[in-house]
Amino acid sequence: MITLHFAGYQPARSVHTRALHALRDSVARRAASDLRITVTDSIVAAGRKASDLLRMVASGELDGCYFASSYLAANVPTLGVFDRPFESGSRNAVFAELDGEFGAALARDVASATAYRVLGWWDNGIRHISNAVRPIRAPADCGGLRLRTLDNALHQGAFRRIGFLPVFIDVADLSRAVADRTIDAQENPLTNMVNFGLHTHHGHVSLTGHLVGVAPLLVNHARYAALPKRIAAYPGGGRSGKCCCSARTCTCGG
Numbered sequence: 495m496i497t498l499h500f501a502g503y504q505p506a507r508s509v510h511t512r513a514l515h516a517l518r519d520s521v522a523r524r525a526a527s528d529l530r531i532t533v534t535d536s537i538v539a540a541g542r543k544a545s546d547l548l549r550m551v552a553s554g555e556l557d558g559c560y561f562a563s564s565y566l567a568a569n570v571p572t573l574g575v576f577d578r579p580f581e582s583g584s585r586n587a588v589f590a591e592l593d594g595e596f597g598a599a600l601a602r603d604v605a606s607a608t609a610y611r612v613l614g615w616w617d618n619g620i621r622h623i624s625n626a627v628r629p630i631r632a633p634a635d636c637g638g639l640r641l642r643t644l645d646n647a648l649h650q651g652a653f654r655r656i657g658f659l660p661v662f663i664d665v666a667d668l669s670r671a672v673a674d675r676t677i678d679a680q681e682n683p684l685t686n687m688v689n690f691g692l693h694t695h696h697g698h699v700s701l702t703g704h705l706v707g708v709a710p711l712l713v714n715h716a717r718y719a720a721l722p723k724r725i726a727a728y729p730g731g732g733r734s735g736k737c738c739c740s741a742r743t744c745t746c747g748g
Contacts, residue, residue: 495527496725498557498717501534503544503665508689510560510709511535513616517711528725544665545645551714552609558713562618564646566610566710572603577648579704585620588706601710610712611719618707619683624696627678631700633657642668642680649705653681665690672696683707 500517504510511533518531538544547559548566567573575582582588591597592615601612623630625639637657643649650660658679663671669690671677680692681704687693 497530499532500558501537501556503536503538506535538666557717560709560711563708564644570603570607576708579652582706585706611715612710614711616709618709620703621681621705622702623681623700625679625698626696629698639678642677
């Protein structure tokens with residue numbers, strides 16, 4: 495029996511944590527005699543930074559995780575296609591592309607430039623802006639607001655040009671930074687605003703829809719390569735680069 499350990503950084507009610515559970519359960523149904531997946535819902539609950547996940551998977555401390563593609567774009571420039579605000583297109587169009595050759599090509603780029611293999615492309619939500627200071631109805635309203643962003647130069651440059659003062663803060667520290675006004679504003683999908691309790695401090699939400707977020711499901715490349723062929727060949731998995739996952743679902747073989 496081979497065991498793979500996956501982890502995330504969000505609470506149990508989040509769609510990503512539930513997706514990891516769905517992946518675990520699907521593998522249990524289809525490959526129980528060969529493969530088992532265990533899940534740690536959130537390493538943040540154990541005192542780690544969310545960004546530690548990438549290092550933990552790269553080093554082999556964990557076998558896999560999900561993470562926003564924006565954090566990989568510095569090493570995989572082609573992923574920057576998702577990081578140009580207001581240019582990404584509709585969610586349906588983005589994920590239709592990711593389920594085809596475009597997604598496969600991006601997965602090859604990730605594999606060649608990093609220690610990861612992409613098992614699937616997950617929906618990381620449509621991003622909006624919330625703040626504790628004033629309604630945002632025009633770029634002038636952004637002036638001087640300290641905005642928490644992802645650790646991505648394209649994001650920060652775009653927000654700086656419309657007047658924000660962008661700053662990166664790890665997800666593990668986001669709720670505190672919002673509560674104590676270290677930052678005035680932040681940008682996230684609406685579900686994250688609720689999951690992390692940000693709505694209790696931010697009275698203004700601007701439905702900007704400025705980015706369609708993508709979160710690849712990653713596995714340590716060496717660990718994946720070492721799996722026996724009988725496991726990699728399970729229906730719905732393995733050599734296509736979508737082991738048990740399509741762009742937005744987790745089902746092993748259908």
